Amino acid sequence: MSTITPELIASHQLTPEEYDRIVALLGREPTYTELGIFSVMWSEHCSYKSSRLHLRKLPTRGKQVLQGPGENAGIIDIGGGYAIAFKIESHNHPSFIEPFQGAATGVGGILRDIFTMGARPIAVMDSLRFGPLDDPEHGARNRRILEGVVSGIAHYGNCFGVPTVGGECLFEPCYNGNPLVNVFALGVFRKEDIFYAKARGIGNPVIYVGSKTGKDGIHGASMASAEFSEDSMEKRPNVQVGNPFMEKLLLEACLEAMQTGAIVGIQDMGAAGLTCSTCEMGSRGGTGIEIDLDKVPQRETGMTPYEIMLSESQERMLLVVERDREEEVFRVFRKWGLDAVTIGFVTGDGLLRVRSHGEVVAEIPNGALADEAPLYDRHASVPWRAAPMDAPPFSSCDLEADLLRVLASGDVCSKRWIWEQYDYFVRTNTIQTPGGDAAIVRVKETGTSIAMSLDGNGRYSYLSPREGAKLAVAECCRNLSVVGAEPAAATNCLNFGNPERPEIMAQLVEAIEGMGEACRFFGTPITGGNVSLYNETLGEPIFPTPVLGIVGLMKTEKPVTIDFKQPGRAVILLGGLGNCDETRFGGTEYAKAVLGQLWGLPPALDMDYEKRVQAAVRAMVRGGLVESAHDLSDGGLAVALAESSFGPAGVGAALEFATGMRPEFLLFHEGPSRILLSTARPEEVERIAREHGVEALGVGVTVEGRISVRNRAASLIDCEIGRLRSAWEGALAV
Amino acid sequence: MKFGVVVFPGSNCDHDAWFAVSNNLGQPAEFLWHDAERLGDVDVVILPGGFSYGDYLRCGAIAKFSPVMRAIKRFAADGGLVIGICNGFQVLVESGLLPGALLRNSGLKFICRPVQVRVETTASPFTSEARKGDVLTIPIAHNEGCYYADERTLDQLEAEDRVAFRYVKNPNGSMRDIAGILNEGRNVLGMMPHPERATEPLMGSTDGLVVFRSMIARLAAR
Numbered sequence: 001m002s003t004i005t006p007e008l009i010a011s012h013q014l015t016p017e018e019y020d021r022i023v024a025l026l027g028r029e030p031t032y033t034e035l036g037i038f039s040v041m042w043s044e045h046c047s048y049k050s051s052r053l054h055l056r057k058l059p060t061r062g063k064q065v066l067q068g069p070g071e072n073a074g075i076i077d078i079g080g081g082y083a084i085a086f087k088i089e090s091h092n093h094p095s096f097i098e099p100f101q102g103a104a105t106g107v108g109g110i111l112r113d114i115f116t117m118g119a120r121p122i123a124v125m126d127s128l129r130f131g132p133l134d135d136p137e138h139g140a141r142n143r144r145i146l147e148g149v150v151s152g153i154a155h156y157g158n159c160f161g162v163p164t165v166g167g168e169c170l171f172e173p174c175y176n177g178n179p180l181v182n183v184f185a186l187g188v189f190r191k192e193d194i195f196y197a198k199a200r201g202i203g204n205p206v207i208y209v210g211s212k213t214g215k216d217g218i219h220g221a222s223m224a225s226a227e228f229s230e231d232s233m234e235k236r237p238n239v240q241v242g243n244p245f246m247e248k249l250l251l252e253a254c255l256e257a258m259q260t261g262a263i264v265g266i267q268d269m270g271a272a273g274l275t276c277s278t279c280e281m282g283s284r285g286g287t288g289i290e291i292d293l294d295k296v297p298q299r300e301t302g303m304t305p306y307e308i309m310l311s312e313s314q315e316r317m318l319l320v321v322e323r324d325r326e327e328e329v330f331r332v333f334r335k336w337g338l339d340a341v342t343i344g345f346v347t348g349d350g351l352l353r354v355r356s357h358g359e360v361v362a363e364i365p366n367g368a369l370a371d372e373a374p375l376y377d378r379h380a381s382v383p384w385r386a387a388p389m390d391a392p393p394f395s396s397c398d399l400e401a402d403l404l405r406v407l408a409s410g411d412v413c414s415k416r417w418i419w420e421q422y423d424y425f426v427r428t429n430t431i432q433t434p435g436g437d438a439a440i441v442r443v444k445e446t447g448t449s450i451a452m453s454l455d456g457n458g459r460y461s462y463l464s465p466r467e468g469a470k471l472a473v474a475e476c477c478r479n480l481s482v483v484g485a486e487p488a489a490a491t492n493c494l495n496f497g498n499p500e501r502p503e504i505m506a507q508l509v510e511a512i513e514g515m516g517e518a519c520r521f522f523g524t525p526i527t528g529g530n531v532s533l534y535n536e537t538l539g540e541p542i543f544p545t546p547v548l549g550i551v552g553l554m555k556t557e558k559p560v561t562i563d564f565k566q567p568g569r570a571v572i573l574l575g576g577l578g579n580c581d582e583t584r585f586g587g588t589e590y591a592k593a594v595l596g597q598l599w600g601l602p603p604a605l606d607m608d609y610e611k612r613v614q615a616a617v618r619a620m621v622r623g624g625l626v627e628s629a630h631d632l633s634d635g636g637l638a639v640a641l642a643e644s645s646f647g648p649a650g651v652g653a654a655l656e657f658a659t660g661m662r663p664e665f666l667l668f669h670e671g672p673s674r675i676l677l678s679t680a681r682p683e684e685v686e687r688i689a690r691e692h693g694v695e696a697l698g699v700g701v702t703v704e705g706r707i708s709v710r711n712r713a714a715s716l717i718d719c720e721i722g723r724l725r726s727a728w729e730g731a732l733a734v
Numbered sequence: 735m736k737f738g739v740v741v742f743p744g745s746n747c748d749h750d751a752w753f754a755v756s757n758n759l760g761q762p763a764e765f766l767w768h769d770a771e772r773l774g775d776v777d778v779v780i781l782p783g784g785f786s787y788g789d790y791l792r793c794g795a796i797a798k799f800s801p802v803m804r805a806i807k808r809f810a811a812d813g814g815l816v817i818g819i820c821n822g823f824q825v826l827v828e829s830g831l832l833p834g835a836l837l838r839n840s841g842l843k844f845i846c847r848p849v850q851v852r853v854e855t856t857a858s859p860f861t862s863e864a865r866k867g868d869v870l871t872i873p874i875a876h877n878e879g880c881y882y883a884d885e886r887t888l889d890q891l892e893a894e895d896r897v898a899f900r901y902v903k904n905p906n907g908s909m910r911d912i913a914g915i916l917n918e919g920r921n922v923l924g925m926m927p928h929p930e931r932a933t934e935p936l937m938g939s940t941d942g943l944v945v946f947r948s949m950i951a952r953l954a955a956r
Binding site: 151154158159160161243244245246248249336337419420421422423424425426427428431433442444556557558 | 743744746747749750753754757783784785787788789790843844845846847873875877928930931935936937938
């Protein structure tokens with residue numbers, strides 16, 4: 001046995017104080033295996049030690065919420081006896097080190113979180129951020145990471161048989177050394193089929209199923225809790241390797257085994273593998289678990305207890321089964337050709353006891369690992385920002401050229417190159433395919449459909465973490481409302497830098513508070529999610545990037561899409577022109593793509609007005625009054641107009657304004673609460689807008705083949721759709 | 735009449751095929767497990783899309799050894815209708831029930847998109863309800879869909895009117911734009927596009943229905 005030295009403690013990323021706490025909790029020095037177990041369970045990734053205190057500020061309850069944070073995924077009631085489970089999770093660090101496997105296992109991990117609860121996954125979405133592909137220094141590497149991540153997601157999701165139906169992909173230099181890969185998954189089940197990760201019933205067998213345990217992924221959770229340095233690539237062996245075929249078998253076998261009624265509790269082995277699943281199941285069930293490592297199926301010989309407990313080999317699950325009913329469960333796993341072995345049993349002593357070759361190698365109170373983890377009230381100062389508040393002087397000489405540049409920018413351009421690599425149609429539920437404001441997947445059993453949207457804006461959040469988070473919530477809800485769905489509940493992924501720096505901690509705290517305020521206001525409780533900290537490379541933090549995933553419910557029917565359908569229709573800007581000034585223009589896509597600058601503050605959000613605009617558009621869509629509807633976001637009115645014109649009908653629009661707003665603002669400002677729609681029944685649209693107390697500005701008419709915008713008789717843009725479309729479509733394709 | 739949908743470990747369009755047949759066409763359908771030695775009383779076998787046995791080695795290469803494929807070969811030899819869709823087409827080719835091979839897409843990427851295919855023959859139980867030259871919009875979703883065969887085989891397929899579908903705009907490099915082919919007996923069809931994904935308006939197209947309706951018409955006429 002190794003002696004525990006200060007160096008060994010430090011290499012486990014435990015502070016001397018944390019180590020003292022371990023000694024106090026155990027009443028003795030830990031063994032080497034125990035030290036490893038504590039280090040992963042008390043890592044930032046597993047324990048949320050820096051964020052837990054603030055996460056409590058988020059709303060988590062609502063009338064539809066059946067399960068809030070704390071389980072593998074959140075669950076809401078969708079009516080008709082059915083429920084959905086959904087969650088978002090990050091796989092940032094592994095995806096930088098090994099893009100393909102990092103992203104693939106990110107998908108695998110979140111899928112297991114869904115089906116471990118008994119739900120069949122029916123949709124995946126991804127929120128991705130990379131360094132720019134044209135970055136002079138890192139462009140080639142960024143392209144390689146993008147390609148690896150996209151093919152990793154495609155590989156895993158396509159083979160598993162879950163449609164990848166949407167997401168977002170953005171580029172910013174701050175992600176050069178630290179890409180973000182946030183994966184969202186959603187599953188559906190009957191309400192009585194929900195399973196929990198609780199070990200109950202003293203003497204019940206603990207069963208291990210799925211892949212054999214290997215040496216891959218050891219200390220993955222700890223790796224995800226540290227900044228990157230120059231030798232990070234040496235951590236490649238810490239990245240796990242995914243096998244989607246095995247996961248597909250595991251899915252079918254688990255869902256079938258659940259039908260036997262013999263399963264008491266079930267949890268997947270994700271971060272911190274066998275360690276996390278055993279102590280969390282014991283802790284949640286108020287029990288203990290004793291396991292014998294000699295019985296754990298192993299991929300290679302000579303693995304130490306330390307390695308077996310900390311391995312993050314993929315596609316494994318831990319089951320607690322009713323005593324004497326193991327055979328019913330084994331039969332199902334045999335049918336699917338999977339390993340299933342009893343490795344231990346539930347005890348009443350509240351301890352995680354691990355045996356190996358007849359000796360006890362670890363004996364730790366479950367609570368110490370799962371619930372007694374350190375909790376830090378880290379000092380938060382003022383959110384870090386280097387951007388100036390004042391705008392640089394600027395004046396456009398060619399607005400059409402500006403629009404082409406914005407359309408061809410990485411953030412705004414067509415992401416078809418990405419989503420055509422995903423099977424977005426398997427399971428034949430995808431009603432709104434990628435490229436719309438929200439993805440829509442039907443639930444065949446209930447006549448209900450689930451609309452879902454992922455959104456985050458690092459630039460806004462960098463300028464103001466509080467406002468940035470609120471804007472992300474508002475935009476997600478707007479995306480859902482545009483297709484007629486009622487926002488119901490949310491999941492979040494908080495991507496930040498090193499929380500030990502007070503100015504980073506301040507970003508985190510403000511973003512959480514802003515998100516809490518907005519989620520409360522829009523009635524979308526947070527049912528779970530993930531915090532990813534230490535997103536820094538060589539001391540350079542990413543922009544604070546809170547990503548929201550919000551789901552909404554709607555009746556299953558042919559959805560309203562973003563594209564204009566016919567010439568001669570009225571075009572209405574619901575919500576009006578909005579407000580903008582120099583300061584509020586600094587976070588826009590125009591400022592980035594055309595001016596190459598970032599300054600000021602994000603667009604101003606009036607949540608009350610936003611909510612009324614959303615209610616109005618939902619009423620219009622449900623009433624069948626609109627032929628197309630598209631929310632204004634990155635790139636403002638001009639981009640929304642262009643994207644609405646890229647549909648199969650080849651219909652654009654001629655818009656006329658009479659405003660004193662400067663043309664750059666009119667076309668490109670990103671003020672929220674606005675939706676561009678086309679309709680054959682403008683009077684009824686205007687009536688509904690009036691009833692909701694929001695502006696419905698008639699701005700023009702749809703026309704064949706062209707886009708034009710005039711203000712007070714001056715022509716700002718007048719252009720064939722094809723020219724804009726080729727700039728937009730060609731930007732990302734290789 | 736009854737449709738049987740084969741389930742290999744790794745099949746993932748089995749439910750979709752079952753749903754299309756039973757819900758959208760109102761026909762009885764049941765699943766056939768990969769180690770079944772017998773097919774029971776089914777009149778049509780559907781080999782669905784997915785990643786049978788993980789598509790290890792080569793797509794469809796392991797599935798050909800499964801007990802159910804032995805039964806399907808006998809069924810096909812007796813004139814039973816067999817349709818292989820996507821991975822099912824790959825399995826049929828690997829099993830020798832259809833000639834040629836399916837290689838990696840020429841663009842080296844997985845492609846998921848609705849494509850247009852032209853009906854090249856109506857002299858088959860899978861296309862009899864269509865008109866020759868009809869253009870159908872049906873989604874593809876594959877990484878290895880590039881149809882390949884030697885020139886003689888391709889000439890023979892054409893001479894014997896065994897090309898069932900051709901891509902209007904070739905998405906994957908398939909030789910002679912081939913999207914689906916028939917066996918000599920014309921009772922086995924393999925196609926890369928997914929007709930089961932185009933069987934109701936909510937899916938964006940109903941053009942896949944004609945494939946199923948043709949089979950139903952053939953069986954009804956027996």
